[in-house]
Amino acid sequence: MSNQDNDTIIELKAVSKRYGFGDAESYALRNFDLKVKRGEFIMIMGPSGCGKTTLLNIIGLLDKASSGEYILAGKDVSRVSSSKKARFRAKEIGFIFQNFNLVPTLPIIENVSLPLIYAGYGKTRRLRMADNILEHFHLREREYYMPYQLSGGQQQRVAIARSLISNPSIILADEPTGNLDSRNSHIIMEELRDIHSMGNTIIMVTHNPALTTYATRVINMLDGEIDTDIKTVDDRDLPKGGKGEKVSVKVLPSRDPIKMEIQSESDVVVSGDNVTTEDADVLVMPEEQPKAPAKKTTKKTTKKKTTKKKGAKK
Numbered sequence: 001m002s003n004q005d006n007d008t009i010i011e012l013k014a015v016s017k018r019y020g021f022g023d024a025e026s027y028a029l030r031n032f033d034l035k036v037k038r039g040e041f042i043m044i045m046g047p048s049g050c051g052k053t054t055l056l057n058i059i060g061l062l063d064k065a066s067s068g069e070y071i072l073a074g075k076d077v078s079r080v081s082s083s084k085k086a087r088f089r090a091k092e093i094g095f096i097f098q099n100f101n102l103v104p105t106l107p108i109i110e111n112v113s114l115p116l117i118y119a120g121y122g123k124t125r126r127l128r129m130a131d132n133i134l135e136h137f138h139l140r141e142r143e144y145y146m147p148y149q150l151s152g153g154q155q156q157r158v159a160i161a162r163s164l165i166s167n168p169s170i171i172l173a174d175e176p177t178g179n180l181d182s183r184n185s186h187i188i189m190e191e192l193r194d195i196h197s198m199g200n201t202i203i204m205v206t207h208n209p210a211l212t213t214y215a216t217r218v219i220n221m222l223d224g225e226i227d228t229d230i231k232t233v234d235d236r237d238l239p240k241g242g243k244g245e246k247v248s249v250k251v252l253p254s255r256d257p258i259k260m261e262i263q264s265e266s267d268v269v270v271s272g273d274n275v276t277t278e279d280a281d282v283l284v285m286p287e288e289q290p291k292a293p294a295k296k297t298t299k300k301t302t303k304k305k306t307t308k309k310k311g312a313k314k
């Protein structure tokens, strides 16, 4: 157990991820320290290969650090069993991936309901809950479509619905707009903004600097370390909410139905071959309404670490 304050939901202490041995040894993360407060919306940026996905996978308990300590919601999860990790993940964390990761052989409604299997709901209840959340996303009329019948933007909205259905408190998004055109990227970012304004913690990887306007904190990584860490919103002004009673999706502001277009072939590519039900872990929505929208400040907490600059890998 840690002595972290109540507002801290994630704490990494000297976390390293090493691959290979001897001459082939390399570090995807190197002595990484990070404290995340509830209600932060963090964007992680940095050159390809600098360790962004590795970081997200470790935070999301999909991957294990080689060394260091990880405290999640007050619990030291560095050394817990993988079954406990899976349970923790299902309860606390929702994932959104660049390639949507919908199961290609299941209709939309079943994709969205997958995470509820962990919560022990019967099939009828699962489908009813999925139906409700799809209504919010204006995708109800397509709930028996297969993933390939939806545009990229629609598939990502389905993936967001799936990430929300079991009410997690942390959302991890790895380049969620990477396969979308700018219009659909904007729609997805607006959804994430709504989710954040209700007090959820979001950590998102992006290569697009324009999206950092949505963030309350921007971390630039280089060679497995933090290069810069800038807060644009004071901790006191972060939206409140987080864990507690569950909030019905009905409190999400309703959005006009939007027709999404497929911009390119890549928009409809589904990487579902290696998808398991574990990939469908979801997110817990906050119980409370936000008290006030986060107020932008100009306060900066820039942390510059000295790093051996090796440059981008790709």
Ligand SMILES: Nc1ncnc2c1ncn2[C@@H]1O[C@H](COP(=O)(O)OP(=O)(O)OP(=O)(O)O)[C@@H](O)[C@H]1O
Pocket: 019, 020, 027, 028, 046, 047, 048, 049, 050, 051, 052, 053, 054, 055, 313
């Ligand atoms: N399974 C693995 N085995 C060996 N090395 C790995 C493995 N997974 C990742 N790496 C290495 O770890 C480093 C960080 O990879 P990671 O995927 O986290 O980068 P990233 O910042 O997400 O890059 P991108 O922007 O391209 O997605 C890279 O050098 C990568 O080659």
Ligand SMILES: [Mg+2]
Pocket: 052, 053, 054, 174
């Ligand atoms: Mg990556």
